[in-house]
Amino acid sequence: MKEVLVPVDFSEESLIALDYAINLANYLKANVRVIHVKTDSVIIPFFTNDPANAALHQDVLGWARELHQKFIGKYAVQCGVFDYVIREGSVVKEIANQAKYGDSTLIVLGSHADVSSSSRWLGSPAYRLVANVPCPVVVVNKRMQLHHTIKSIALPIDYSIASRKKVPAIAGVARLFDAKVHIVGLKSSDLEWMNAQMSAFIKQVKNFIVEKARVEVVPAQLTGKDAALLLMDYADQHGIDMITTHVHHTKYPLVRLFQAFTNDLINKSLKPVLVIPTKD
Secondary structure (H helix, E strand, O other): OOOEEEOOOOHHHHHHHHHHHHEEEEOOEEEEEEEEEEEEOEEEOOOOOHHHHHHHHHHHHHHHHHHHHHHHHOOOOOOEEEEEEEEEEOOOHHHHHHHHHOOOOEEEEEEOOOOOOHHHHOOOOOHHHOOOOOOOOOEEOOOOOOOOOEEEEEEOOOOOOHHOOOOOHHHHHHHHOOOEEEEEEEEOOOOHHHHHHHHHHHHHHHHHHHHHOOOOOEEEEEEEEOOHHHHHHHHHHHOEEEEEEEEEEEOOOOOOOOOOHHHHHHOOOOOOOOEEEEOO
């Protein structure tokens, strides 16, 4: 059976992620596993009525049980499993290992806003986790417009091959939810050859999605320097339910691993962001 993995730090954001994850799991007929990674940081759960006592005792096992009791009534998968695990160590490493060895289908991550200068150039904590796990990740937060159904998806592409490697995965998601796909070509200039090449890419992607997913496709092209902002504005104007992007894993050490476009979407989007890992 499929498994949806949900990292929690007992913040409001992680509770929002758990709620969203359970809705997805119900639709996917998937198990749900909550994971908390203990670190040296002091945690005060969002739902506690006694912050001082919580800070003193750090009862993460008790808090995990409490979350389980709060959300078990929303989980409706027949013969499904909804459980939790506690790990200790590096947050990114432990979550990545859990996803790998637990064969997770999807991670749903509640992200905290991070607009610091270091995040802009090095990547936020949410980005660093997304960039190191082996499976797709849906990133949500409390600022986002979250819908329980996914009826429209924004699929951005550019001139890179990597941006089109996520297309089969997105076609599968679109078919599962019977969602309209907006193929959004992103380019920095309106030069004639650029427009023609992007039109060819969009047509190629459109034909693939129509053939494989049998869903409605809307083609579009956007021009500008800030591709992430252009895409987020488009999503807002067209009532998109989910934005998709990718994080590319490469075996070449000289290729820069940080991808600012994906980092910006994770930290600034007001729509859920589905990040697909791609490889050379």
